[in-house]
Amino acid sequence: MSGDRKLELSADEMRALGYRVVDMIVEHAAALPDARVAQSASRAEMEARLREPAPAEGRGWNSVLDRVSAEVLRPMTHNSHPRFFAYVPGPGNFVGAMADALVSGFNPFAGAWAMSPGAAQVELVTLSWLREACGLPATAGGLFVSGGSMANLTALAAARHHLLGEDFSRAVIYTSDQTHSSVQRAARVLGFRADQLRLLPADDGFRLDPARVQAEMDRDKAAGRIPFCVVATAGTTSTGAVDPMGVLAEICRAHGAWLHVDGAYGAAAALTAEGRAALPGLGEADSVSLDAHKWLFQPFECGCLLVRDATLLRDAFRLVPAYLRDTDLSEEEVNFRDWGVQLTRGFRALKLWMTVQVFGMDAVRDAIVWGMRLAEAAERELRARPGWEIVTPAHLGIVTFRWRPAEMEDAEVDEEQRRITAALAADGYALLSTTELRGRTVLRLCTINPRTGEAEIAETVRRLDAIARGPG
Structure with missing residues (x-):
């Protein structure tokens, strides 16, 4: 060709x-x-199959798909x-995959309402389904992100901006040794020192121990440090353990700290009666991460962050340079670029929305x-x-x-x-x-x-x- x-x-x-x-x-x-x-396949095998200069002339889509099937998607x-x-x-599921195909084909810009109001509204509606399932109030909102790692990072960034401002040198984050490593990575990316993240030994049920959290917070406060955030887990990766979120929420309120729940694995179970029984206190969190590409059966990438007070996301991330003012039209119209890290962002919500529409x-x-x-x-x-x-x-x-x-x-x-x-x-x-x-x-x-x-x-x-x- x-x-x-x-x-x-x-x-x-x-x-x-x-x-x-x-x-x-x-x-x-x-x-x-x-x-x-x-x-x-080994690196050497894949190098032998695929390493080549970029072809100057096209090879035709049929032969390229043959190669994708045999050499890229087989191993x-x-x-x-x-x-x-x-x-x-x-x-995953096929409807979600076809939704991704539609998104790739139509290529909507999901960062600004004016560019794709349908995408924005579908995202708002789908988020409201998840908000209700998690038991969060009507003030809550959020956005779809790549996955739990980005959701945890975004939550901690919003919490840091709201509670600490520019100086977070004395702040401490508390979590258990069963917490997903993305929390450690998020803290590192956000500039927290290693000694500002306390990985506390889990109890006999592999849960974060509220008494230990309380003791650590009291000790830190007496030493002039700031108990800033507790990261609880709703469904740990190793065992599915659920931290006592209700008790931890009370401790956080007493200390003026933020409770983030990493529910990337387990929070979706709140859609069911069994799941709600296993997740007491989920609705008391200040923020919750959830991965629809896990227990909501979507293709990668389909993570989600919900924040109890959605305005705090906008406060943390909103910047409107001159070249974006044309799309900054109304307070009623949600520009999701103002709610997280990404300006250019894909329409991730469609696959979950379509799945629920098709199957119920x-x-x-x-x-x-x-x-x-x-x-x-x-x-x-x-x-x-x-x-x-x-x-x-x-x-x-x-x-x-x-x-x-x-x-x-x-x-x-x-x-x-x-x-x-x-x-x-x-x-x-x-x-x-x-x-x-x-x-x-x-x-x-x-x-x-x-x-x-x-x-x-x-x-x-x-x-x-x-x-x-x-x-x-």
């Missing part, structure tokens, strides 16, 4: 390309349950696979509950087999466990968990991951994909058991 300075295809070529892309996605989804969960771990139980799955919120709720049931099923399967120890019972779709032969020392048992994980990955049927709890390596299943069946859970446990009892 010769060069085209307009970077255009004909209408017929665009249709043909689009149809083939859709066919590739559908074929991938249909074949996924029978495929290996993960395939990888990958399928986060949306029904037997991907590692880390936190990204189940009841179906989304049922899918969330199914994830909890699958973790409970995995726990039952494990308890039925001798030699397996449940470390933390199924909670919010996560169960942790350990193969524990009686004759082995702890260090040997740790190595056994790593051997089992590697052997299951090599088997290809399912994938899980390890974590560390109380200094010991444990196995972990996260079961939030609504397309996973109970039979697949049972077969995964059967294969784990066979690997564990096989030669080491």
